[in-house]
Amino acid sequence: MTPSIPCKQLLRLPVLSLLLLVLLVSGCNVTKYVPEGDALFVDYSVKVVGEDASTKRDQNLEAELARVVKPEPNTSFLGLYPKLWIYNTFYTEKDKGIKNWIQTKFGEEPVLLSEVDTSALNEIMSNRLHNRGYFNNNIQSNAIVENQKAVINWAAFIGEPYTIRNIEYTLVEPDSLPARRDVPVYRDIQQTREGSLLETGTPYNLRTMIAERARIDSILKSEGYYYFSPDLLIFSVDSLIGDRQVDVLLRIKSSAPRRALHPYKIDDVYIFANYSLGDSLSVADTIDYKGYHYIPNENYVRARHLLRGVFLEQDSLYTRQDVLLTTNRLLGLPAYKYVNVEFERDNLKNHMLDAYIYLTPALKKALRAEIKYVRKTNNFAGPGLSVSFRNRNAFKGSELLTVEGTARFETQVGGRSAGDAPEGVPVAGNNSLNSYELGIQAGITIPRIVSPFNLPNLRTLYVPTTAIAAGFNLLSRVEFFRMNSYNASYGYSWRPKQTLTHEISPINLQYVRLSNVTEAFSEILETQPYLLRSFRNQFIIGPVYELTYTTQVFPERTHQVFNHLTIDVSGNVVSGIQSLLGAAPPTAEEPRTLLGQPYSQYSLFLNDFRYYWNITEESQLVARLVAGAGFTYGNSTVLPYVKQFSIGGPNSIRAFRARSIGPGTYNVPDEYAFAYFDQLGDIKLESNLEYRFPIAGFFKGAVFVDAGNIWLMDEARDNEGQEKPQFDPNTFLSEIAVGTGFGLRVDVDFFVVRFDVGIPVRVPYLPKGDRFVLGDFNGKFNGENGMLLNIAIGYPF
Structure with a gap:
């Protein structure tokens, strides 16, 4: 049996570190500011009790009910409460000062039993079970208090869930006018039934019904129904047929506006290419280009470049996919900061929409300078200066032009030695391994594929780009050598879907030239042919391909992967x-x-x-x-x-x-x-x-x-x-x-x-x-x- 030691004695014991002391003391005064007659809410449990083992079909049911418990107990670690200890130790009633800052920034005030409304939580849990088909349920809670610490145990008593017997898409209410039965939306909804999320014999689940409404709405939005919404669909459930079964009926609200029941096509498309909040929406200065109304002129971004990101076409059926595609592609242009797409009914033409695209420019030019301390992975460290210039619309096609110059001075600060050459080792005159680096890099990123071939415009949410770059870098290891590196590249990047990115540089040229070689370094190279050949002056010429796959774009996922593949080939051509x-x-x-x-x-x-x-x-x-x-x-x-x-x-x-x-x-x-x-x-x-x-x-x-x-x-x-x-x-x-x-x-x-x-x-x-x-x-x-x-x-x- 492990002997227990009072908290006061713990404070007298020698400690190995401040961290251990904090952890030990954190268990001594957690109830210090708990009012008399109340208790600290330290833990809870939720247990589902079913009639038979079949209720185990949903292993996440207890976890779902546990998520409704609010407030949650104080943060604990190995049974200790470090945040609560910080709050109690630095507690102050003042609204400012260092103690208040520590208390509020790193601490956590005690969560009291009186703050937990078990009656309200019981009702929420019951509703959650009802939404999952457990219509006959009973929630009970029990609080156990000991030494001013409270634990609440919930028990959810359930029977078998109700299952779906029949599903009917009646759509029309009995008292609806015959004329309303002939509108296109009823026919189009009936055609969506093949992919329905509702299946006979499965448990009743409100979430599935909500998802089914969203699925139908998504399909209609791709077929021209601009004014339709999921709220216009109603599910009626008959649970009185017995044998724990229900019949589900789907219909459209009788109050649904007539405009929501018809598909729409796009008529005129207006593009405000240099819009800012408060601008007049006059269309007097308009350029008509390939069926689009371009406002006001081409002094900012030329229409022929901008329209590669517009997928709304005159006389085409309205689809939400085309709107999202247009919005994402235009937001991907460096020249613009905000994009807004709006639609208005055409008063002169039935079932037609006019589209208005408002583009707010980003700051066109920017100059940035940074003074920083750099520590590189080769353990060289020192001060550095970086100056960069950006032009987000260099040639009126939303091209991003960047020019960056860098200068660094570095000293070796690590290694298996202290960084000094041992006695007897020849050096160029200084016993420290110093380095400086100067470089300039210029590049232009074009938001489209520039190719000698006539390639189709890719229908992806992400802007394909062409990148052209050139630069020079000088690296001087004062005691050994100077290396000049020249580079130039031409490549493409495209993202066919959210998780996948391709980058290929068919032209990738680098020339490395060694100069100012010291006697010390020459002696090293002469005795090592392998090292000599790796340092020789040479061209590196050939394509580079990079493939990136990642699911980190879905932050809600528990399991995520990232994979980056690089293939670098030189000299073959x-x-x-x-x-x-x-x-x-x-x-x-x-x-x-x-x-x-x-x-x-x-x-x-x-x-x-x-x-x-x-x-x-x-x-x-x-x-x-x-x-x-x-x-x-x-x-x-x-x-x-x-x-x-x-x-x-x-x-x-x-x-x-x-x-x-x-x-x-x-x-x-x-x-x-x-x-x-x-x-x-x-x-x-x-x-x-x-x-x-x-x-x-x-x-x-x-x-x-x-x-x-x-x-x-x-x-x-x-x-x-x-x-x-x-x-x-x-x-x-x-x-x-x-x-x-x-x-x-x-x-x-x-x-x-x-x-x-x-x-x-x-x-x-x-x-x-x-x-x-x-x-x-x-x-x-x-x-x-x-x-x-x-x-x-x-x-x-």
Whole structure:
């Protein structure tokens, strides 16, 4: 038997941490501000009691009834009440001050038994059961109070649910005029019966009937019935036929307006292309273009570009789908901030509608500057300046023009060493590994497919785009080299449905040129042919395809997935053309060239899969699996340095610094650990498991396990002659690095600041038998088996 310790004695015991003290004390005074004669509402239960086992057909019935209990008890964790403890500890009657801020921001006032209206809740539960076909039900509640703490137990006594015997779409009331029986809506509703949600023999359910009304209305809205609504449909239920059965009758209200009973077509379409609230709606300055009335002129967005997003056509049947399609496509144009579509009956033509599309422009030009402290995944950190210019309507076609310039100065702040070159290692003159980066990138996103072929306008809710970009980047590692990178691309993006996005860049060109190589870095390259070839001047030319599938667009789902596939291919087209022209086969020493420079030839595949289990509204279990591989052939024997994989860091395996693992069991010599050049690979395998939970207010917590490594396709050696092993399917599992840890996140509406503490569990570069290091954990932020603090913006995945 575990001895009980009074709360006062707990306060005298030594504690290991402030957190433990808070948790212990939180159980001592939770009823401190509970009035005499009242009790703290701490828990409740709902039990459904049926006549026989068949009532188990609906396992969610108890959960549905439990959801009506309001107010809910105070937030608890392992039987403790941290929020309530904060409220009681910092309680004040003042409306301002630090105590009031803590009390209201992080605390939670006690939920009292007197606030729970059991009579009203009993009635709500009874109505919920009635709506599910349990017409004969009885709800009872019982409150148990002990030590000023109350638990309420509900019992719902039910019989078998009533089932549907017959379904009739009578539609017309008995006293309706014969003329009303001939209107089109009755015929069209009868034709919807094949897909009815109501079935004979199934339990009566009010929700199903409401959904059936919405289904019929949705079908009618696609057949021209602009003025129809679900409220015009009435279900009558006869429950007196006996044997727990009901007959269901569907009819239209006799008071339904005549205009709701006829389909409508679209007559004139007016487009106000530069509208703002309060503008006069005069149509005097109108351009007629392809049957549309374009107001006032083309000084903002040209009609021929805008009309690719308009799917309302003259003399076409009104459909809600076309309205939603038009609204979404126009909202997807950068030039506009708001879109509103309205309809009015044409007074001169029967059953015709005039459409009015009001487009409110967004701010056309914007200039933005940011001064920030940047910490990259390769553990370089320092101040940075970013200046960007945006024009949301660059050429009167809602094209988004962006120009961004960046400048950063960075210093190596992490690694297996302190970041300083060891004594005896040649450097260019400074013993710290500094870096600066300058770049400029310009791009234009065109909200349509620009192609030499005449392609049809895609009927999707999302705007297909064409993206053209070009840029230059200069990276200078002061002690080693300067790398100039030029890039240009031309590609398309389209989203055929909400969950799927395709991006393809048939033209993707990058030229990487190494310059200002220091003597120290030259010595490293001379002893490592593998590294030399990855750093050589070269073209990277070829298509890139990306496919994204996600169900996170449905936030109400308990289970969500995200998958991003990247296929990056370089050099195949150029090599094929040169082969047809009779060029000599390439070799490692004499590769084929383009404009006098070698080009890379490879195929790279990378897949990022994530699974999200939303356990509660604020707690979540997330799993991720990343797998990638790059294959070189023909003109290349090594992937370009900028395309190789690395692992470790705040968004990867958080118990290890960036680029400090692999390839395989490779252990970088201490004298070169500060450089981070060797630890790259052709194959990557990584998995993560993270549980996220709320703490208080905008403070969130997490516990995680990370695992993975990188490998080479072929064996290589470093400048010390140490082997960097290739991937072996028989041994790779024994070379997986594993880390665990916990995190604190400050999650406000517009950003997340993340603090993750990583603890190494398995270190692959140690000798076999010594790789599991959790037993040697020192509990400090230094040493070989110490903790690692990762500070980052946003969630890791």
